[in-house]
Amino acid sequence: MPIARELFIGGKDVPAASGRTEADVSPHTGEVYATVAAAGPEDVTRAVDAADAAFPQWAALAPFARRAIFLKAADLLDARGEQVADIMAHEAGGTRPWAHFNVMLAANILREAAAAITAPRGEVLSAQEEGALGLAIREPFGVVAAFAPWNAPVILGVRAVAAPLAAGNTVVVKPSEDAPIACGLLVADVLREAGLPDGVLNVVTNAREDAARIAEALIADPRVRAVNFTGSTEVGRIIGEHAARHLKPAVLELGGKNAVIVLDDADVDYAVDAACFSVFMNAGQICMSGDRILVHESLAEEFTAKFTAKAAALPAGDPSHPRTVIGPLVGERAAQRVAGLVRDAVAKGAKVLTGGGEPDGAVHPATVLTEVPQDAELYHTEAFGPLCVIQTFADDDTAVKLANDTDNGLTCGIITENATHGLTVARRVRTGIVHVNDQSVADEPHAPFGGVKASGYGRFGGRWGIEAFSSTRWVTIATQQAHYPF
Template sequence: MNGFKGLLINGREVPSSSEQRFENMSPTTGSSFLQVAAGTVKDAISAVEAASAALAVWGNVSFVERRQVLLKAAEILESRRKEHRMTFALETGGVASWADMNVTEAASTLREAAGLASAAIGEMLPSHDPRTINVARRTPAGVVLAIVPWNAPLVLATRSVAIALAVGNTVVIRPSEEAPLTAGYLLAEALTEAGIPDGVVNVVSSAPGQGRNLIAAMVEHPAVRRVVFIGSTPVGRSIAELAGRNLKSAVMELGGKNPTVVRADADLKLWTPALAFSSFVNAGQVCMATDRIIVHESRAAELQERLASHAKAMVVGDPREADTEVGPLINQKAADSYTRQIADAVHHGARLLTGGLDIDGLYARPVVLAGVSPKAAVYYEESFAPIVSIYPVANDDEAVALANDSEFGLIGSVISADLHAAQELAKRLKVGAVHVNGPSVGDEPHVPFGGLAASGFGRLGGFESVRTFTEERTFYLHGYDN
């Protein structure tokens, strides 16, 4: 793949106002495979203004037309599944199954949003005056700014904007500089081809390290009424603070230190592949990935042996190869964090059950740690890498206490043959979502998703997003003859 990708503003692909470009570096090959326009603050403002102008059109078309566009865009994404596999492999290092999941989930999210285009967004309210009818009506909020990460880029871009579009808003997507195609342009192109009017969807990419001022200018623009950010907690804090100062509603889907609790009655032979999946899928670069496996002490040795053996056998390599299970980390910063956390854990007494510091460039082997000290960084930091730690506990109370010993609260999982006991334990986990007898990585587009505490606030998905992306207005209709 070679060439140039320009900004998408008001339905047209245009170069940056500065005419600057940046190289889209591939973690798979270590070289650039595409040049991308490096947007400026001026470009960002142009995109917001285009989206604002398009509100008059998109906000007033029939929900039937909005539904048709979203459904057609879903079909377009699916029709290009094989092409998107290569883009994912080159841009993010994602293997074919990860690319396919992104396409499938993005299409499902668009279809779910299409169904919500006709959602009831108002209600009749009583009045003390029999000749007055009070109506509470929800109308489009305005321009939505979506700041999209690189790790599950197509899914998260779609989750950020699909329902917003369904109920009549317009959007500006600022994709991660690590994945501008998969975190923004692929979705925008499908929507454009599906017939969405000019200016309804805009994409402004920015060069690595140059996004702060561009994002701030958009958050502060009066036309932007909603901000969606999916990414790290430190960056999310700064964007939420900026949105709050400007009285903008925001949804923050941030980091996690996700626990999976394995009770003594669990079938470890059955569940080891699922535990490996939730720990190492996409090289562990998933906000929902399991960082900590908390297991009853009577089963700890068996689980350590089984998971280490499974992890050691996983194929790490070029994501373009069909048998590859774990591709590269996204960049050198991620690789440095991986080696730092492992070395620090070992320094504080942890045992490496498999994997190690012998990383091959960005290609990191899955690591299973035991005996991790609370003094180690990996005990409390999000790994965002193929690293999982196993902690033995004596009972459910200890498991809950350890699982909740974190500033994060995104997602968790409980594995047990006793469904009632598992459900009771799940209720005690301080996270936004819990899987009972399922891996921590997984959600559904019609179910609201989001975290607690340092994992963010607000929810994306389902009817909750209809409320998120609309404003409630009250109309007092006087003079009716009942």
């Protein structure tokens, strides 16, 4: 019997005003795992009503009281590892190690947000008037609209709401249609159990065909004062346009076309392990996944042979099996999209080193290509699947040129045993994040996270997240009466 979930508005589980529901289908089995309420614009208004009403009291709540809620929520989430593994396997095909990593990092995001609540905020300014005191004070916006994706659902569901709430805002979150429980309702469950007041966090799920109008209605509501979105560049452009039209600040964390650069002084075996993790963790469905492995020509033969063999041996299939590395993609259509990228590249001259062929339902085999030409769609398009391209380079200049040959700029890994060499290359790569002697997939809750170019703007993480979801007010205090010219 499928799980049935409703909207979460004003601290209560409520059906959509229309009574409609949407099926939440397992990509591995094709069966309906759950049904969720399918909201309409009128439900969006109800959710914003609740968030707007809850804002004054939440913003005024003592910081230590707010911090206690976040710390309790982190502990509660830590205890739900097995439940999250079950939900993620059914909703998005997530493997068990990936699910438990989601729990760990999401709980730490909550702890970092708790620390930020009581951290110093604002500045004391110099004033030109004698005896005056100037203050720069950070204050919450009000209601924040948040959009959470399916691929790292618990991490990104928590990240979508943690900093806005910690800054004193209230939130209406629209989770992905592909994982509405893991990246929305589960997060609300944990925070509700931790004592979050009614209306501070509201969750609006929807039918897939209604996604655009729900997003538009949410951003257009004049009581919504800021927006955050994590997802594809294509949809992020639309969200950014809506926010700009209504003069609302936005944080957009979008797609990547990330490179892992293996310099000539790298340890080959370490490079193989690092690159393999970067490409194939969560079947490549991470915005930070390594689409392109750039290898110095002196190491190319050895690296390619070892990397291809390792990729070919990765266990694939049932996401609930503890040894599975390559689980199903989010759906059969996603797997067919990846297969289409491979077919197009091969038709234009690329060579398949391992993998390729037709997917088994939503499971696409780990695939490694080489000699992909610039007119292939894969050359510029984010793979977002268990697929990568190996390219070689002769010198650092060429490596940097290849790494920067993309509209995106999210993250990069540089494998080297020489930190000075790695840092020199890192400073020339145009990405928001770069890791020297590590691969491209890394996330820490206290670090500034975000990209440049078509990978978006704004930053999540630590004090940067608080700054993104609060505004600066200038307040002055005159300690003596001023003299005026008239």
